Amino acid sequence: MKLASWNVNSLKVRLPHVLQWLADTQVDVLCLQETKLTDDKFPVAEIEAAGYQVAYSGQKTYNGVAILSRHPLANEVKNNPLFPDEQQRIIAATIEGMRIVCAYVPNGQTVGSDKYAYKLNWLASLRDWLAAELQAHPSLALLGDYNVAPADRDVHDPAAWVGSVLVSEPERAAFQALCALNLTDAFRLFEQPDKVFSWWDYRQMAFRRNMGLRIDHILLSPPLAARCTACIIDKAPRKLEQPSDHTPVIATLAS
Secondary structure, rough: EEEEEEEEHHHHHHHHHHHHHHHHHHHOOOEEOOOOOOOHHHOHHHHHHHEEEEEEOOOOOOEEEEEEOOOOEEEEEOOOOOOOOOOOEEEEEHHHHHHHHEEEEEOOOOOOOOHHHHHHHHHHHHHHHHHHHHHHHHEEEEEEEEEOOOOHHHHHOOHOOOOOOOOOOOHHHHHHHOOOOOOEEEHHHOOOOOOOOOOEEEOOOOOOOOOOEEEEEEEEHHHHHHHHHEEEOHHHHHHOOOOOOOOOOOEEEEE
């Protein structure tokens, strides 16, 4: 069983990339963020033709999340019931006995801004909701663009990012609060090369120079962490023409 997460930064633009990647990788579940489509524009037919069922929650121009699955989806939930929000940032479903939560965490803009406060409140409410979800669903995976680089080794140049959004101590503390629910960062279950990232700015030839951050994550509850045999970041889609600025993260679970 392969679970993956990918911020596609517009599904309308990146749909050919997604369909080709699904065909190449045959992942079982793919969580998408920043689909940037209203629900009436979501490409259901194309995704179903590729062999995937889909649950989605979108809005015009911004945000938007979706879960694509080769297996049936049940008990779908849109958004965090503890955090009323017009922004479409969370969708959850049960797949093959696993609770899959797809999340697009707010960026936060700048430390100290109103959007930064919104981000921290959003993350705190996510933690509270997940605590209840874990009671009902011991096998749970939280996949998404967290907009948090958990540690300095997840940043290409930590000194250059000091005091910046995505790496600030309150954001990292919020990430650790999620982990404190007994969730494990799948990528760090394994020995990994240095300077492996999931996001690179479009500017300054950042991808070519590997000036990136690891801000896309898969957190697993104990039953799923025990089944996890690999977790990688697939850089190939970032090399395509007109790519997303993010690239997929994939966790492999034993049956």
